[in-house]
Amino acid sequence: MTLPELTERVPLTRPDGRLDRRAVGWARGPLVDTDGVARDGRRYLGRNKRWEYWGVVTPTHLLAVTASSIDYAAVHEVWVLDRATEETFGASATVVPARGVTLPGTLGAGPVRARAKGLDVAIDEVPGGTRLRARTADASFDVVAELPAGHERLAVVVPWSDTRFQYTVKDVARPARGTVTTAGVAHELAAGESWAVLDHGRGRWPYDVRWNWGAGSGRSGGHVVGLQVGGRWTVGTGSTENAVVVDGRLTYLPDELTWTYDLAAPRRPWRVTGGGLDATFTPFYDKRSRTDLGVVASATHQSFGHWSGSFTPPGGGDRVELAGLVGWAEEVHNRW
Numbered sequence: 001m002t003l004p005e006l007t008e009r010v011p012l013t014r015p016d017g018r019l020d021r022r023a024v025g026w027a028r029g030p031l032v033d034t035d036g037v038a039r040d041g042r043r044y045l046g047r048n049k050r051w052e053y054w055g056v057v058t059p060t061h062l063l064a065v066t067a068s069s070i071d072y073a074a075v076h077e078v079w080v081l082d083r084a085t086e087e088t089f090g091a092s093a094t095v096v097p098a099r100g101v102t103l104p105g106t107l108g109a110g111p112v113r114a115r116a117k118g119l120d121v122a123i124d125e126v127p128g129g130t131r132l133r134a135r136t137a138d139a140s141f142d143v144v145a146e147l148p149a150g151h152e153r154l155a156v157v158v159p160w161s162d163t164r165f166q167y168t169v170k171d172v173a174r175p176a177r178g179t180v181t182t183a184g185v186a187h188e189l190a191a192g193e194s195w196a197v198l199d200h201g202r203g204r205w206p207y208d209v210r211w212n213w214g215a216g217s218g219r220s221g222g223h224v225v226g227l228q229v230g231g232r233w234t235v236g237t238g239s240t241e242n243a244v245v246v247d248g249r250l251t252y253l254p255d256e257l258t259w260t261y262d263l264a265a266p267r268r269p270w271r272v273t274g275g276g277l278d279a280t281f282t283p284f285y286d287k288r289s290r291t292d293l294g295v296v297a298s299a300t301h302q303s304f305g306h307w308s309g310s311f312t313p314p315g316g317g318d319r320v321e322l323a324g325l326v327g328w329a330e331e332v333h334n335r336w
Helices: 035-039
Strands: 048-057 061-069 074-082 088-095 112-116 119-126 129-136 139-146 154-159 165-182 185-188 195-204 208-220 223-231 242-246 249-253 258-260 270-274 277-292 297-311 320-335
Touching: 035 048, 035 195, 048 129, 048 139, 048 320, 061 112, 061 119, 061 129, 061 165, 074 112, 074 119, 074 129, 074 139, 074 165, 074 277, 088 119, 088 129, 129 165, 129 195, 139 195, 165 208, 165 223, 165 242, 195 208, 208 277, 208 297, 223 277, 223 320, 277 320
Parallel strands: none
Antiparallel strands: 048 061, 048 195, 061 074, 074 088, 112 119, 119 129, 129 139, 139 165, 154 165, 165 185, 165 195, 208 223, 208 320, 223 242, 242 249, 258 270, 270 277, 277 297, 297 320
């Protein structure tokens, strides 16, 4: 069955908290109302997962901010890498039970706030984009992820069942401007060479899950190109989270992709292929994190680097060159 394209607003959940099957599909923007995930959460306590993740790549720094509630804990991180020295800055926090975090029910419907020992996060929709502010003892940033007119964002509902499902918005190649400060020194983001990527999630998850995610942004062949690829967690659902965005116009890839990589050799290239995509990811930095609270555990291997290769749209269309897009590829295993 071909996954339908959504063109009108639709709720993610029914009044009883179960999945509204009308929402199963993909869209070019955030058309799904997810207020019910938090509102009806007590019926599915422990399974509700809500988060905002922004990653920003610049010629000099990598930035990342996470604000989340996974029901029984709030998990946050602010992370900055100086690409020249590979020195890292920032802080992370796991707050049990979840407190000190504000997340809007639906994307763009309100501010994001996260406060915990050692970090402070504020994310707001502003004219022309989204403002990302984060502060730790040794670093801070104030960045606007611009939203150009007509820019399309991949939104997908992934249905495991009527009680286990996820709505994700993956938004790549957003031009970024602002400053990042490390060790008391402010650095201006390079105009035209800095890019922001959003991973917005609202849903009810299985306890044990693995996924791959990759994203890249940049200028290639005279175009602004964004690459969004995923794997593992969508298999068997009929949905994928794969797309290529060229000058703001999104092409959805309905096929599951083949990922080839070796975590034991973190600087070895990754390959992601299928559905007209032939992409190679060459890492320049490896980031690993692990949390083990007994029943709850998370292991993340995230590599940062450059994407290259090509994409030929299914059914015809101009071949898109992927040359030097900057971003990441990751493998995650959660028991949550």
